[in-house]
Amino acid sequence: SQQGEEDPQALSIQEGENATMNCSYKTSINNLQWYRQNSGRGLVHLILIRSNEREKHSGRLRVTLDTSKKSSSLLITASRAADTASYFCATDNGANSKLTFGKGITLSVRP
Amino acid sequence: GAGVSQSPSNKVTEKGKDVELRCDPISGHTALYWYRQRLGQGLEFLIYFQGNSAPDKSGLPSDRFSAERTGESVSTLTIQRTQQEDSAVYLCASSLVGSRYEQYFGPGTRLTVT
Numbered sequence: 533s534q535q536g537e538e539d540p541q542a543l544s545i546q547e548g549e550n551a552t553m554n555c556s557y558k559t560s561i562n563n564l565q566w567y568r569q570n571s572g573r574g575l576v577h578l579i580l581i582r583s584n585e586r587e588k589h590s591g592r593l594r595v596t597l598d599t600s601k602k603s604s605s606l607l608i609t610a611s612r613a614a615d616t617a618s619y620f621c622a623t624d625n626g627a628n629s630k631l632t633f634g635k636g637i638t639l640s641v642r643p
Numbered sequence: 644g645a646g647v648s649q650s651p652s653n654k655v656t657e658k659g660k661d662v663e664l665r666c667d668p669i670s671g672h673t674a675l676y677w678y679r680q681r682l683g684q685g686l687e688f689l690i691y692f693q694g695n696s697a698p699d700k701s702g703l704p705s706d707r708f709s710a711e712r713t714g715e716s717v718s719t720l721t722i723q724r725t726q727q728e729d730s731a732v733y734l735c736a737s738s739l740v741g742s743r744y745e746q747y748f749g750p751g752t753r754l755t756v757t
Contacts, residue, residue, distance in 0.1 A: 565745060574647075574734060574748035575686075620685065630676065630699065631746065635685035 536564070536621040536634035544640040551608040553637045555621030556601075562626040564597060566606050569618045569636070578606075578619075613643045645669070647749035649735050655755045656725055664720045664752045668737030676746065677710055677720050678734045686734065692718060693740075725756045 536557045545551050555564070563582045567575040581588045581597045581604065588595045594607040608615055618638050622631040648667045656662050668675050677689040688702040692712040703709070707725075712718040722729055732753050736746040 567746075567748075573732070574750045575736075575746075577745035577747070580745055630688060630691045632688070633678075633686040 536623045536632060538619070538621055538634045538637045540637060541635070542638045542640075544642065545611055547611060547613055547641055547643050549611055551611050551615070551639055551641070553606045553608075553619055553639070555604045555606070555634060557604075557621075557623045558602065559623075559625050560599075561623045563624045564595075564604050565622045565624070565631065566593075566595060566604075567620045567622060567633075569620065575620065608639075611639075611641045613641050615639060616641045647735060647737055647747050649733075649749035649752050651752060652750065653753045653755075655757060658727060658756055659724055661721065661723045662725055662754065664722075664733050664735075664754070666718045666720070666735030666737075666749060668716070668718070668735070669747055671715075672737035672739055672747070673715050674738045674740060674744075674746075675712055675718050676736045676738075677718070678736070679704075679731045680734060680751075681731045689720070689733075722754075725754075727756050730754055730756045 536555050538555050563580055565580045566578040569575045579590050579595050581595050592609045597604045618636040620633050620636045622633045624631055650665045673694045675692040678686040680686050690710045691699040707723045710720045732751040734751045736748045738744045738746045
């Protein structure tokens with residue numbers, strides 16, 4: 533079964549607006565990671581948040597983690613057309629040293 | 644430095660033929676992963692190599708799929724007797740010492756089975 537599930541499945545916003553994407557998971561985790569994918573090719577790592585962290589920032593990205601609710605959110609501030617991509621969360625539950633990816637969120641930023 | 648490379652970038656094959664996909668990980672990365680991504684879908688884990696440990700093959704969908712890795716270097720994913728449902732992008736990723744670290748992905752091989 534899917535460990536990380538993102539929502540919404542698709543999001544369309546205007547350039548300059550903020551984009552918020554959510555990820556929920558089922559089992560306890562060691563860390564949660566967010567990745568971006570352009571044009572159906574290789575994924576690019578964005579940010580990693582560990583289970584003992586609640587919030588992390590990287591440039592225009594802000595990630596939060598609520599282990600009590602088993603959820604994470606990725607906020608992209610002041611979005612740009614170049615942010616148009618698919619975004620995936622991935623969880624590490626430490627049991628087998630591999631990440632489990634969600635199905636992804638398709639973000640479209642209109643210029 | 645060089646990232647993860649994969650070859651070929653595109654492969655079109657006839658149903659029933661065997662195909663071999665190659666992945667060159669980042670030097671020094673002991674962990675290597677193969678994923679499959681069907682059109683518009685998420686990543687499906689296939690197999691994981693970690694150093695000299697026995698690979699985790701729990702994601703391989705059938706015995707037509709196999710993978711090898713020579714030490715901590717190149718890996719090949721082989722699909723025998725390809726079927727149309729094997730059409731997908733096959734992604735390889737490498738990382739340091741498993742999932743505590745970020746994974747670096749290659750550009751993928753787009754496989755089309757006709």
